[in-house]
Amino acid sequence: MAVRIGMMSFAHMHAYSYAHWVKQLEAQGKAVLVGVADDDAQRGQQVAQHYETRFFPSYEALLDAGVDAVIICSENIKHRPLTEMAAKAGKHVLCEKPLATTKADGKAMIEICRTNGVQLMTAFPCRFSPSYIRLKQMVQDSELGEVLAIRGTNRGRNPGGWFIVPELSGGGAVIDHTVHVTDLCRDLLGSEVVEVYAEIGNGFCHGNFDDTGMLTLTFANDVFATLDSSWSRPKVFPTWGDVTLQVVGTKGLVYMDMFAQNSTLYDDLNMRITLEHWGSSIDLGLVSAFVQSVQEGKPVPITGEDGLAAAEVAFAAYESAKRGEPVKLPLPD
Amino acid sequence: MLKVGIVGTGTMGRTHAAAYTKLPSAQLVGFYDADQAFAGRVAPQFGAKVFESYDALLQQVDMVDLCTPTPTHLDLVLKAVSAGKHILCEKPLGRTLEQCEQMIEATSKAGVTLMPAQVLRFFPEFKQARDLVLAGAVGKPAAIRTRRGGPYPRAVNDWYADFEQSGGPILDMVIHDFDWLRWTFGEVERVFAKALTFKKLDHIDYALITLRLKSGAIAHVEANWADPGGFKVDFEIAGDAGMIAFDSRLAMPLTVAKQDAGGGGGGVAMPESPLAEDPYTLEIQHFVDSVLAGQKPSISAEDGMKAVEIALAAIESARTGKVIRLGGGA
Numbered sequence: 001m002a003v004r005i006g007m008m009s010f011a012h013m014h015a016y017s018y019a020h021w022v023k024q025l026e027a028q029g030k031a032v033l034v035g036v037a038d039d040d041a042q043r044g045q046q047v048a049q050h051y052e053t054r055f056f057p058s059y060e061a062l063l064d065a066g067v068d069a070v071i072i073c074s075e076n077i078k079h080r081p082l083t084e085m086a087a088k089a090g091k092h093v094l095c096e097k098p099l100a101t102t103k104a105d106g107k108a109m110i111e112i113c114r115t116n117g118v119q120l121m122t123a124f125p126c127r128f129s130p131s132y133i134r135l136k137q138m139v140q141d142s143e144l145g146e147v148l149a150i151r152g153t154n155r156g157r158n159p160g161g162w163f164i165v166p167e168l169s170g171g172g173a174v175i176d177h178t179v180h181v182t183d184l185c186r187d188l189l190g191s192e193v194v195e196v197y198a199e200i201g202n203g204f205c206h207g208n209f210d211d212t213g214m215l216t217l218t219f220a221n222d223v224f225a226t227l228d229s230s231w232s233r234p235k236v237f238p239t240w241g242d243v244t245l246q247v248v249g250t251k252g253l254v255y256m257d258m259f260a261q262n263s264t265l266y267d268d269l270n271m272r273i274t275l276e277h278w279g280s281s282i283d284l285g286l287v288s289a290f291v292q293s294v295q296e297g298k299p300v301p302i303t304g305e306d307g308l309a310a311a312e313v314a315f316a317a318y319e320s321a322k323r324g325e326p327v328k329l330p331l332p333d
Numbered sequence: 334m335l336k337v338g339i340v341g342t343g344t345m346g347r348t349h350a351a352a353y354t355k356l357p358s359a360q361l362v363g364f365y366d367a368d369q370a371f372a373g374r375v376a377p378q379f380g381a382k383v384f385e386s387y388d389a390l391l392q393q394v395d396m397v398d399l400c401t402p403t404p405t406h407l408d409l410v411l412k413a414v415s416a417g418k419h420i421l422c423e424k425p426l427g428r429t430l431e432q433c434e435q436m437i438e439a440t441s442k443a444g445v446t447l448m449p450a451q452v453l454r455f456f457p458e459f460k461q462a463r464d465l466v467l468a469g470a471v472g473k474p475a476a477i478r479t480r481r482g483g484p485y486p487r488a489v490n491d492w493y494a495d496f497e498q499s500g501g502p503i504l505d506m507v508i509h510d511f512d513w514l515r516w517t518f519g520e521v522e523r524v525f526a527k528a529l530t531f532k533k534l535d536h537i538d539y540a541l542i543t544l545r546l547k548s549g550a551i552a553h554v555e556a557n558w559a560d561p562g563g564f565k566v567d568f569e570i571a572g573d574a575g576m577i578a579f580d581s582r583l584a585m586p587l588t589v590a591k592q593d594a595g596g597g598g599g600g601v602a603m604p605e606s607p608l609a610e611d612p613y614t615l616e617i618q619h620f621v622d623s624v625l626a627g628q629k630p631s632i633s634a635e636d637g638m639k640a641v642e643i644a645l646a647a648i649e650s651a652r653t654g655k656v657i658r659l660g661g662g663a
Contacts, residue, residue, distance in 0.1 A: 148534075201549060204573050225541075228476070228553060230571070253561065
């Protein structure tokens, strides 16, 4: 049976890619895009038309339409109420990152999914990058010896809109771009972050939100890492940003530039130079894994707990910058 | 014409010697090295003699160029000052701030010139980046990243591996970047760092350092003695109106691959690029010209000490896990 999926909100642009891949899985008989609901009715109607699916005038109506699972791509602050609504209706949830903007929200989301017997998966598509999978295999096979240190980046541009309204996003660049690389490090090391130090700034946009983040993470196994989560890419930068990891081990070093599989387009028509990505879609891997878990009734590969652990590092980063010193994890509830 | 004596015949001593031989305004008289036999093999390559003692060398020259392990700098500087000689001293200027302060006090009293060899200021990619930043090419800088390193350096007596002597990659290597950051973006307010230095691993060291500058900009510095893949340097300066990016791997006009390539290694890894005027020669020419003209060189001993201060703060942070604030700053 194909897994019947509903999309809750297209506020986060990743929704477009997820919807695209659900449609591809629909063509293979693995999933059905049942419909779309969105606070922004105009946006919801447009995307429903584009993906040749139904628009539902309310989230309740979508949840009543016989869906098995939902993908939530709302503003960060609404992840909790939408997850609660879906869980109470008995629907499995794939939630866009960051899972939540507070620890209390994240815990409540995990709890309500557990009590309603539905699965909660966090959208960390980088885990499905073939380059990351290869890197993880090298680490697991001890090709690098013992891992000692990691240097990571996840840089981009200010996305604007609700992303720079802290009441909707929970912050700025740090809440937006800390969680992907933090999740990769946790997954790679099998160890939790126990301390965070962060220098945070707003030197790019000079707004009332952060656009620069330089985090230092210490893991329980004594590995240290830094993570640049800044929206530091210029407007003319040839691509959206990057995800990089440099892993230093006792036997060697590996550097991953996850989205380096590009060709360069010199475009006179638009007076632009752009990198045209031809690497594998990591979003397809994410959506397929969610669909497969729901289909087979197996545990999702990336849980709500994973999402909250990564988000907690971002919360700790804000706390560290406020205090001007390193902050210990776990944070108090 | 300035008569020059070089102390130390390692990689840097030989690099400097080659530079003097290109300058009409300087004459390389000779070398002194505790390893007399090794110095005896090096000196003839530059048409220079070997002195049996540092004192003997001091009697025959106008200036000394110190290319020896860091903890030896203080004594060599003080002796040169007593003899009234000018001094070009390899970085880091001293192993401790107290050593740097003693050097500064002695040289200023005696009226001799002491310049720390912060050669990065003469590397065209770093100088150009600074010029662009000062001209406003990226607007106001907000986030700066530098990376430097490669394989673990090997040298006489393996002295780099002795932290008490070298200070590891934070003091010995990325002091280059600290000096360039200060020169380009201004003073540092606070430092947080993590390093492998105190794990006492076998010829692996690595550090990641975050600096908050007084300007508000944030800088990230990588010090890498754990990359068997070869020496690499890169930097990126992102501001509110643009970005400058440099990667030594991408700026190589020549690439050669030989069928019978053997293993390499040995000596301190140094950035190399075929230039009409190499940075070491430019640095030495600037020092020689300044001394001959009776002018202060553009890099002061205080600059050398400030760079040491940042590096020692990073080491202290890595050792204690604490944020280190510089110069009594907030």
